[in-house]
Amino acid sequence: MSQMFPSAAVLIIGNEILSGRTRDANLGFLAGALAEIGIQVRQARVIPDELSVIADNVNTLRHNYDSLFTTGGIGPTHDDITAEAVALAFGLPLTRHPEALRRLESHYGPDNLNDMRKRMADMPEGALLIDNPISSAPGFSLGNVHVLAGVPMIARAMFEQMKHRLIQGPPLLARTIRAFVAEGVLAKGLKEIQDANADVSLGSYPFMADQRLGASIVVRGRDAGRLDEVADLVATLMKSLNGDPHVETGEGNTKAL
């Protein structure tokens, strides 16, 4: 199924994520927003701020997925090297983009646009700007690689500005069925439902609430009618095991019933 529809990868660039300092918030957003337009995130990687490491991962992922989103490393400081790394990956020169520079001049004013801030206008030759309505410094697209900021608010705003450029597919849909039935009790029946309905994907996620164990079963696919049918099968299974199933549209959440 994944071969028929657009796929994406996410490359999270930053020592602060690998050190445990900062918890990534962009993968969850991108995964959900891309699912809405039919693009499935198939892999994410977190890597350090190192030129050759970034370039190597950009090349591997851009060749294996329909699109690649990077987050992080496009600010004004010495550790912001994503644009340089993408240029290296493509074998293209890094050039100062005139329109990006104009936007930075307009935002900072000529007196505050120092040399380090001007670096934010340096991009691989041929880059297409991604508007940044929050802090002006643009991201960019080059081929199927889309370079976004790391700050989640800015990454989200940039994505909204560029998503019309993406080749989209039928939305990825989900149904979530939850009950206070332990995974191990549901497992046999769930496997039978999965085996008989290979066109949808069933995920099982345990939770605990009020000191009781429960499971959220998420049915994923692109056909709403089929998801409803399979969600019914799961709900019937839960009832047969003395559960009181709660069915909702979408991926659900990790909160208790």
Place this chain on the structure above:
Amino acid sequence: MSQMFPSAAVLIIGNEILSGRTRDANLGFLAGALAEIGIQVRQARVIPDELSVIADNVNTLRHNYDSLFTTGGIGPTHDDITAEAVALAFGLPLTRHPEALRRLESHYGPDNLNDMRKRMADMPEGALLIDNPISSAPGFSLGNVHVLAGVPMIARAMFEQMKHRLIQGPPLLARTIRAFVAEGVLAKGLKEIQDANADVSLGSYPFMADQRLGASIVVRGRDAGRLDEVADLVATLMKSLNGDPHVETGEGNTKAL
């Protein structure tokens, strides 16, 4: 520097992370806990619950880093296939581990230990158990691959049970210096400090508080004395730019001053 000290990778296995349903909480924990014992996480990947994808990534990462931690996919349901995938990666048969089975029998009682739950005792031949003090089903180590649960509370408990097995190094230390000075204003001086002090790594992370922009500068390395010296240089730089630097030990956090 990274070649001299133990490195690690983290493989986060689960469709629920890639769909945006669940936000990973294990990378941050593992990164911090490994840093304390001198092991640097150099890469993390998030991948779906697919046998060949898991096996391929296990093989790539176990060969490129001193140790590999996996999280997720070791429960009783059909989508829990990590043990099978690790066996495939190593070319070893999947066998029912007698001691793991004994622990499951003791936890569930003979009447509740159904066939799907017994699957949690299936591991690659030669696996060394990792105790699970919370829900009994063990993780395992095979060579330099350490297979942990996905539920954060259990992953943490398992890590505490097995960390004595790891080859450790001098702890990774950090100092964080924060002030209400914009990154773009600090950038030139920071680069000069980084260039003159290549034995430490300087990261710059913007924040906003009270509608003012600030930056957290994190100095990372293994020599506490050198970190203090470089942190002093950063604080002096911030003062020269009319900042009021706040210095703390460790990676700091993303909260404002």
